[in-house]
Amino acid sequence: MHDGGSVAGHRLTGRVRISEVGTWHDAVAPDGTPSGLLRFEQRLLADPAARDRLVAAASADRRLQQGGHTGLLPVADLVTARGDVWLISGRRAMPTVAELLADGGRTPDSGSAATILVETAQALLTVHAAGLTHGALHPGTIVIGEDGTAMLAERGLLEALRSEPTSVERDVAAWSGLARGLAASWAAGQSAQLLDRAAAMAATRGLGAARDTLLGGRDVLPTGFTTRERLVQTLHVWSSASVPTSPPPAAVPETGEMRTLLDPAVFRGQDPTQPGSSDGQGLRFGPGVPVETSAAQIWRQGQSTQHTPDLRGHVGPAAAKRPTRRRTAWAGSILLAILVAAVILWIRQAPGLALEVAKVDVRAPKKVQGCDSTARIVAVVSTNGGAGTFSYVWEQSDGRKIRETQRVESDTKSVDLPLLWKVTGPGSLKGTATLRILDHTATGKPIQDRASFSYKC
Known part of the structure; x- marks a missing residue:
């Protein structure tokens, strides 16, 4: 455990919280502004490649920040200090939604829940558009800032440290679970139904449609929820409560050399x-x-x-x-x-083979689908093995369209893109799903394929 009062000039306040990848410390930056420090668990760094993946994840977040993306907890640096690896955030890393859910004091209202869901959905859409994923979205990785804004924390860290596979679909499913959880905890009546509809919309039509569902249903939310007043009040109650702390920081100056792991x-x-x-x-x-x-x-x-x-950091006579x-x-x-x-x-770092999509093959169930069933349609996309991100759109014969992006790693020559088409009620239907690849094709023009299934109830 770090036994000093500060790391890289950031003074530890003593307030801590435990995450899946390490321990977060509340801190004050050298300029007096609030910051956060995450000390990674040593066991998660046992794999020599884990540190390289960690650097790549933090660097990707920095590039998103430079592009104007504000939905992530800002990464200030990634450093080694006294044998530990620390991630330094440019804002406080607490409280999280999980901490507010567990708090026994004042709770936010349904408007606060909707605001958090809209902001996290938009943040995930931006992350996915950049060819990245979060990989560990849950209430414990959503930080609420002092002004009530919601920020995604620990993006890509669990995947980097454990080398666990992740996907856009996994992020979307996690967001749906978050929406349902907030509907049960912070909402009731029509507002709870709105959050549940958004959760269902994310599972079937994506995060963009879920976000629009929340925005379109704002009439059932408390008046003035966009000011985040209730959420900020909750933060004040949480801050005044007793929280886990580490032993008081030692009143000694910081010692030991610090080294950044990020590219200058x-x-x-x-x-x-x-x-x-x-x-x-x-x-x-x-x-x-x-x-x-x-x-x-x-x-x-x-x-x-x-x-x-x-060696002592000043100009000596001999040196002069x-x-x-x-x-x-x-x-x-x-x-x-x-x-x-x-x-x-x-x-x-010279670029390797550029991604090219060679063909697409869409497959639908041959068996007639029964009452209130969900048809699983899969498109198999063949590539040249290059790395890159392509855009695609699913078009259903009932008018539904889903536009997404897909990241392809080098040496991957086949990617499966599933589509779940739910049909309910009596009657019969012949449903046709078309997948259109919009860019990065071998011909330079969009390519597509379609398949159909039958429904009878």
């Missing part, structure tokens, strides 16, 4: 996949260490620095008297090493 290009808003980006290994920070290292200054400015810091020629040679060696590292990184 991500901090500067650059694309780390482009030539000239550093791999970020060994970048140091913390008390007594400049935010920008001497090597980074040489790379950025193209010249040697004025002073060479000694070193010959200019020695400083120049030292700077040149550093610059050469950075250039070589940049070239190696560019070679390693």
Whole structure:
């Protein structure tokens, strides 16, 4: 357990909560703003590849943030400190919806529940559009900010640490479960029915339709719910209650070297996949260490620095008297090493085979479907084995359309896209489902296939 009062300049307050991947600590950033620190369980990092996957997940979140996506708990950094790995968030990581559900004080109303569901649905849609998934969505991974906004936390972390497969469908099913849970806990009457309808809509038509269902049913929600006033009041009650804490932080200065695991290009808003980006290994920070290292200054400015810091972080007399020629040679060696590292990184991250969809084969049940049944239709999409994300749309003969995206990893040459078509009531029906691939096709034009099933009751 970390025995100091701060990590990377973030002072621990003592308030903690346990998650599936580690322990969250409430903290205060060096500039005085609230922050959060997640210390990962050591056992989850036993696999040498887990740390690399963790870095990839955190970097992906940073890129989403730079693109203007605000639905995720912002990732400030991922660091190693005294043998532990810590994720630093740019906002508080508590309370979560799970903590508010378990609280015995004031509870939010149905309007608060609807707001949380709308915001998380929109956040997931953005994540999925980027070819990513959350992988562990539940009340314990939804953080409520000081202003009542809902943010997704721990996106991709469980998948990274346990190498568990995840999917868009799994996220959608988890969101539906969240909607039903909030309907049972924070709503009643027509508002509870609205949340339940949204849950059912997500399962059949996707998160976009579920979000629109909530927005369209706002008339049955409490007046003024969009201001989040009731939710903020709940936060105040929660904050004043007793919560789990760790032992008080030791009143000693932070010691030990910190090292970021994220690419420094991500901090500067650059694309780390482009030539000239550093791999970020060994970048140091913390008390007594400049935010920008001497090597980074040489790379950025193209010249040697004025002073060479000694081991204690200040300029010593001996360092000030070193010959200019020695400083120049030292700077040149550093610059050469950075250039070589940049070239190696560019070679390693050069794009591979681009995704191309070759064909699509849609298959429907041959057996006649009985009363109140759900027909499972599957489209088998064949690709060239390249990596990428393609867009597609399911079109049903009853007028329903579902547009989604699908991420394909390299060396994957076949992807199954299922469609569940529920039919109820007496009568007969011949249902036809068409899958249209909209982009990344081998011909450059949309391709499609269809299949039909029969229903009789």
